[in-house]
Amino acid sequence: SQQGEEDPQALSIQEGENATMNCSYKTSINNLQWYRQNSGRGLVHLILIRSNEREKHSGRLRVTLDTSKKSSSLLITASRAADTASYFCATAHSGNTGKLIFGQGTTLQVKP
Amino acid sequence: KAGVTQTPRYLIKTRGQQVTLSCSPISGHRSVSWYQQTPGQGLQFLFEYFSETQRNKGNFPGRFSGRQFSNSRSEMNVSTLELGDSALYLCASSLNAVTDTQYFGPGTRLTVL
Numbered sequence: 001s002q003q004g005e006e007d008p009q010a011l012s013i014q015e016g017e018n019a020t021m022n023c024s025y026k027t028s029i030n031n032l033q034w035y036r037q038n039s040g041r042g043l044v045h046l047i048l049i050r051s052n053e054r055e056k057h058s059g060r061l062r063v064t065l066d067t068s069k070k071s072s073s074l075l076i077t078a079s080r081a082a083d084t085a086s087y088f089c090a091t092a093h094s095g096n097t098g099k100l101i102f103g104q105g106t107t108l109q110v111k112p
Numbered sequence: 113k114a115g116v117t118q119t120p121r122y123l124i125k126t127r128g129q130q131v132t133l134s135c136s137p138i139s140g141h142r143s144v145s146w147y148q149q150t151p152g153q154g155l156q157f158l159f160e161y162f163s164e165t166q167r168n169k170g171n172f173p174g175r176f177s178g179r180q181f182s183n184s185r186s187e188m189n190v191s192t193l194e195l196g197d198s199a200l201y202l203c204a205s206s207l208n209a210v211t212d213t214q215y216f217g218p219g220t221r222l223t224v225l
Binding site: 030031033035040041042043044045048050088090092094096097098099100101102103104105 | 116210
């Protein structure tokens with residue numbers, strides 16, 4: 001069974017607006033990774049944040065991690081139609097080599 | 113650097129057959145993990161290989177198996193296919209699967225009829 005929970009399950013916004021997706025997990029992590037997937041294709045890596053980090057930025061993306069609440073958020077600023085995709089968080093855990101546990105994903109639609 | 117490649121991209125099989133999928137990791141990456149993605153179960157971990165050794169395995173029946181070669185390329189095999197095995201199979205490579213980013217390939221879409 002999947003450990004991660006993401007919300008919302010679906011999000012629809014206008015171009016130029018910001019999009020925020022949240023992810024929660026149950027047990028302590030080594031790191032948390034965010035991925036994007038377009039229409040059943042492969043996963044594109046966005047950001048990796050380690051358990052001792054609180055915030056990371058990459059271009060228009062900002063990821064925060066709160067290990068006390070076991071949660072993370074992904075913020076996409078100034079969204080574009082090309083950002084339309086499914087977004088997944090995935091957690092890596094010490095002692096569970098090579099295994100990422102994925103949330104069910106958030107489907108983002110950005111309307112032109 | 114070239115990304116992770118998977119072959120074939122699409123595959124149609126019938127129940128009872130077996131199938132072999134291939135994954136070539138990013139040059140220099142020695143860890144390869146495999147995942148199954150279905151609409152109902154989402155993304156689930158199958159197994160992970162490092163230097164030709166399976167280090168971790170998910171909760172899948174023994175019909176699912178894999179191996180890794182000395183050049184880090186990996187294959188997974190599914191025997192006695194069932195309708196429920198229809199899925200997108202993704203492989204990912206990394207330098208160190210415990211602490212580093214996993215980079216995914218485009219996937220193999222398997223349809224079992």
